[in-house]
Amino acid sequence: MSSNKLEQAAIAARNALLPTNTYNSADDGNNYSATHTRALSDQETPVAGKGTGIFLDTYNGGGSVDINGATNAVGSGRIQNVAKNEFDGDNQYVHPDTSGNEGQFTFG
Numbered sequence: 001m002s003s004n005k006l007e008q009a010a011i012a013a014r015n016a017l018l019p020t021n022t023y024n025s026a027d028d029g030n031n032y033s034a035t036h037t038r039a040l041s042d043q044e045t046p047v048a049g050k051g052t053g054i055f056l057d058t059y060n061g062g063g064s065v066d067i068n069g070a071t072n073a074v075g076s077g078r079i080q081n082v083a084k085n086e087f088d089g090d091n092q093y094v095h096p097d098t099s100g101n102e103g104q105f106t107f108g
Contacts, residue, residue: 041067 024030032038040049047063054060062078069077087093098104 034051035053037044038048039051040053041051041061041063042049047065050061050063050066051057052060065077067078069075069080075081
């Protein structure tokens with residue numbers, strides 16, 4: 001039992017302010033996994049989800065900001081970045097010619 005009225009009021013206020021924990025581990029929706037909506041890149045939680053639920057599927061994953069970009073960052077996001085990429089089948093990355101470099105280790 002509390003010792004004074006101030007302590008009684010504080011305990012009552014604290015009990016009213018503390019939220020009730022409604023977590024229920026028996027409910028499948030509360031158990032986080034690779035197929036939980038907060039882990040998947042889906043329409044239910046488009047910003048939070050990153051994966052597709054398919055092992056190592058990095059092409060289709062990502063949240064809506066990853067894919068479409070942030071509204072305050074023009075040109076960000078996978079779609080805009082791919083559209084600006086200058087390299088494709090006809091214009092590929094090439095290894096620079098390092099034959100003129102002297103004093104560096106070479107594989108032979």
